[in-house]
Amino acid sequence: MQAYDELIHWATDQGIEVHGIEAKMMPGRGLGMVASKDIEANERLIYVPTSSLRSLTTVRSKIRHALPPPAPNNKGTPVHALLAADLTLETPFAAIKYSAWHAIVPTRDEIFSSLPLAWPPSDYDKLHSLLPFQARTHLSKQKAKFEKDWELIRDVVFPALEMPPNRGTTYKQRFLYNWLLVNTRTFYHETPKTERLSKDDKMILQPVADLLNHADEGCEVSFDLACFTITADRDYKQGEEICICYGRHSNDFLMVEYGFCPEENKWDEVCIDEVVLEEMTNEQKQKLEEKGFLGGYMIDERTPGGCYRTRVALMLKCVSSAEWERLVDEGEDGGEEVKRLVDRVVVKVLKKYLKKCKGAIGELKQLGSSAEMVLKRWRQIQKAVEDSLGELELVVVDDRSD
Numbered sequence: 025m026q027a028y029d030e031l032i033h034w035a036t037d038q039g040i041e042v043h044g045i046e047a048k049m050m051p052g053r054g055l056g057m058v059a060s061k062d063i064e065a066n067e068r069l070i071y072v073p074t075s076s077l078r079s080l081t082t083v084r085s086k087i088r089h090a091l092p093p094p095a096p097n098n099k100g101t102p103v104h105a106l107l108a109a110d111l112t113l114e115t116p117f118a119a120i121k122y123s124a125w126h127a128i129v130p131t132r133d134e135i136f137s138s139l140p141l142a143w144p145p146s147d148y149d150k151l152h153s154l155l156p157f158q159a160r161t162h163l164s165k166q167k168a169k170f171e172k173d174w175e176l177i178r179d180v181v182f183p184a185l186e187m188p189p190n191r192g193t194t195y196k197q198r199f200l201y202n203w204l205l206v207n208t209r210t211f212y213h214e215t216p217k218t219e220r221l222s223k224d225d226k227m228i229l230q231p232v233a234d235l236l237n238h239a240d241e242g243c244e245v246s247f248d249l250a251c252f253t254i255t256a257d258r259d260y261k262q263g264e265e266i267c268i269c270y271g272r273h274s275n276d277f278l279m280v281e282y283g284f285c286p287e288e289n290k291w292d293e294v295c296i297d298e299v300v301l302e303e304m305t306n307e308q309k310q311k312l313e314e315k316g317f318l319g320g321y322m323i324d325e326r327t328p329g330g331c332y333r334t335r336v337a338l339m340l341k342c343v344s345s346a347e348w349e350r351l352v353d354e355g356e357d358g359g360e361e362v363k364r365l366v367d368r369v370v371v372k373v374l375k376k377y378l379k380k381c382k383g384a385i386g387e388l389k390q391l392g393s394s395a396e397m398v399l400k401r402w403r404q405i406q407k408a409v410e411d412s413l414g415e416l417e418l419v420v421v422d423d424r425s426d
């Protein structure tokens with residue numbers, strides 16, 4: 025693959041080393057890295073010297089100096105915005121320096137067709153309203169973050185660089201593309217300079233290693249002041265894909281942040297906040313908030329009857345408010361009788377959620393290919409809810425026949 029060969033040629037000049045792996049087109053996941061020979065656990069696959077990273081310190085000084093520096097507690101300018109601005113307003117010198125990287129990263133069309141934040145405005149509102157709760161909430165936050173970053177660049181950086189006004193839309197789209205490139209390709213990195221910044225600001229771009237796709241478990245990623253290294257977590261056969269784990273994320277999170285919804289994900293969970301909170305009166309919501317139990321209600325394979333938070337919240341529908349407070353304060357579940365009552369309420373809310381799933385699926389089917397990923401997600405949710413109901417109804421039915 026010519027673009028990859030050129031990237032490796034350039035990378036070698038930067039001191040980057042790549043051993044026993046090579047890039048390959050992976051159906052449905054863009055480029056990925058596969059073993060070009062049998063690999064043993066603990067073999068070092070990629071070595072990237074710190075000098076070849078794109079970070080806060082490599083951002084063009086005119087951009088950096090135009091804005092307040094990043095500061096602890098998410099104060100100051102986000103590093104994400106700075107890196108994206110640096111890519112958008114790249115000098116001809118930097119564009120040439122990084123041309124091998126630009127040639128291999130996904131194109132604007134590829135990025136825009138996969139990531140919800142870039143859904144065309146005509147589809148955005150409709151698809152956004154049809155996203156599962158967790159994805160919808162996450163996308164709203166991401167959109168707010170992007171718009172804030174864009175305003176900083178438009179209102180502060182453009183004038184500082186003496187750019188003519190009124191180039192808004194074109195540049196906004198370019199900034200969005202680069203913002204999403206940064207979002208999907210950065211790695212966590214800390215140096216004495218960035219140590220006091222918040223976790224979100226400890227991000228860098230690294231060429232070559234950013235070709236690694238995500239899996240539930242993957243190679244070890246480590247760094248020190250001198251370099252980044254990627255090390256094989258296990259033996260691999262020649263031709264096998266080499267992945268890293270981007271984090272223990274749900275499919276809703278992966279869809280919004282990375283633009284894909286995996287078939288298998290052992291870290292997946294389904295958020296049922298919507299239907300749980302619909303059951304609650306305002307007074308009950310206030311109680312939940314006071315005790316730190318408002319929201320974050322999940323089901324997954326391990327907890328078909330709802331996670332601890334779900335069960336604590338729904339216990340409020342089964343006992344008096346005073347008794348609920350006592351049980352919560354003492355960390356008790358109320359015993360078998362209350363557990364059975366909670367199971368019944370869980371069945372009730374899951375049935376409600378199942379209706380929502382079916383409704384969303386029906387609507388998404390009308391929308392064509394732009395809705396495919398969301399449709400796939402709702403089908404996964406439907407299955408998870410049905411599986412949970414299957415298990416719970418056994419308990420509830422058994423219990424009724426006592």
Ligand SMILES: C[S@@+](CC[C@H](N)C(=O)[O-])C[C@H]1O[C@@H](n2cnc3c(N)ncnc32)[C@H](O)[C@@H]1O
Binds near residue numbers: 052054055234237285
């Ligand atoms: C860091 S890049 C990995 C390299 C990327 N595939 C490429 O073509 O350059 C992250 C992006 O790769 C894709 N990706 C990563 N892991 C994936 C997976 N397990 N399934 C589908 N797409 C995946 C997503 O588009 C994601 O935003």
